Amino acid sequence: xxxxxxxxxxxxxxxxxxxTTSPYxxxxxxxxxxxxxxxxxxxxxxxxxxxxxxxxxSYSATNExxxxxxxxxxxxxxCLFMVGMMQLRDQEDTQDxxxxxxxxxxxxxxx
Amino acid sequence: xxxxxxxxxxLMNNLQVALPGALTGAIQxxxxxxxxxxxxxxxxxxxxxxxxxxPSNAYLSTIExxxxxxxxxxxxxxxxxxxxxxxxxxxxxxxLQVIELASGAETWTxxxxxxxxxxxxxxxxLANLPLIPGWILSKYNxxxxxxxxxxxxxxxxxxxxxxxxxxxxxxxxxxAENEGKTExxxxxxxxxxxxxxxxxxxxxxxxxxxxx
Numbered sequence: 001x002x003x004x005x006x007x008x009x010x011x012x013x014x015x016x017x018x019x020t021t022s023p024y025x026x027x028x029x030x031x032x033x034x035x036x037x038x039x040x041x042x043x044x045x046x047x048x049x050x051x052x053x054x055x056x057x058s059y060s061a062t063n064e065x066x067x068x069x070x071x072x073x074x075x076x077x078x079c080l081f082m083v084g085m086m087q088l089r090d091q092e093d094t095q096d097x098x099x100x101x102x103x104x105x106x107x108x109x110x111x
Numbered sequence: 112x113x114x115x116x117x118x119x120x121x122l123m124n125n126l127q128v129a130l131p132g133a134l135t136g137a138i139q140x141x142x143x144x145x146x147x148x149x150x151x152x153x154x155x156x157x158x159x160x161x162x163x164x165x166p167s168n169a170y171l172s173t174i175e176x177x178x179x180x181x182x183x184x185x186x187x188x189x190x191x192x193x194x195x196x197x198x199x200x201x202x203x204x205x206x207l208q209v210i211e212l213a214s215g216a217e218t219w220t221x222x223x224x225x226x227x228x229x230x231x232x233x234x235x236x237l238a239n240l241p242l243i244p245g246w247i248l249s250k251y252n253x254x255x256x257x258x259x260x261x262x263x264x265x266x267x268x269x270x271x272x273x274x275x276x277x278x279x280x281x282x283x284x285x286x287a288e289n290e291g292k293t294e295x296x297x298x299x300x301x302x303x304x305x306x307x308x309x310x311x312x313x314x315x316x317x318x319x320x321x322x323x
Contacts, residue, residue: 045268048140048266049134051137051140
């Protein structure tokens with residue numbers, strides 16, 4: 001499935017988090033926050049992704065049909081970042097290395 | 112004639128194959144930079160612009176000239192209606208400065224070298240690319256491609272960063288730039304020069320000199 005809208009990103013990320021059955025462990029608002037964090041982080045790592053924007057786009061859980069302005073080839077990397085952010089919130093110690101692995105994978109994909 | 116769609120498509124395809132992970136917008140930025148540098152260094156894009164001059168244009172006064180496309184980078188020469196060269200300078204690109212006064216109301220011609228400028232087209236196949244004559248990209252496509260590759264590969268912390276290849280491509284680009292500069296001066300003549308004495312000046316020929 002192509003990653004085009006916010007919904008596409010949430011669906012991909014929920015699949016990776018094994019959180020596909022309602023009620024969800026991770027709320028849509030948290031996942032969208034992670035997507036917005038990925039946007040700002042990508043601006044730091046790859047300014048060329050956002051040079052044509054004077055202000056970075058910000059997405060909302062109330063408008064999940066909005067198109068995410070990320071090139072298709074970097075969509076999956078953004079999903080990995082979102083998964084990493086969710087894993088960071090888990091309290092179990094064993095989750096931390098896993099979360100870091102996802103976040104590093106994001107950086108590696110962009111550079 | 113602007114850039115040709117198939118030349119641009121070929122260039123973009125080649126660049127995207129050689130630059131894994133490169134974004135189209137970032138490539139287009141560098142294409143503009145390379146074309147601008149190439150045009151400024153080579154003077155390969157030239158235009159003749161007519162302008163009116165009269166004795167009222169005093170010494171060191173300025174006359175604005177406007178090209179049909181692009182922006183003026185360098186003044187090559189000025190000729191009067193009799194095709195005789197006249198002295199003028201251009202301290203600010205686009206503004207001729209009168210050195211030699213006109214004897215009457217005349218139309219002189221300035222030969223100028225141009226470079227690309229904004230605004231760029233925002234849609235279509237040529238979106239975000241400068242409006243320059245198509246033959247330039249067609250003729251120097253490999254050199255221009257190497258120029259873009261050199262700039263892209265020299266960028267830090269990108270999937271396509273490669274300082275060694277950047278140096279190699281910069282060398283290829285510089286060769287194309289030198290070739291363009293020479294061909295511009297020779298007006299694309301093979302083994303020739305742009306200017307020669309009118310043959311009316313030739314009063315003696317070697318074959319008539321009776322050697323030996």
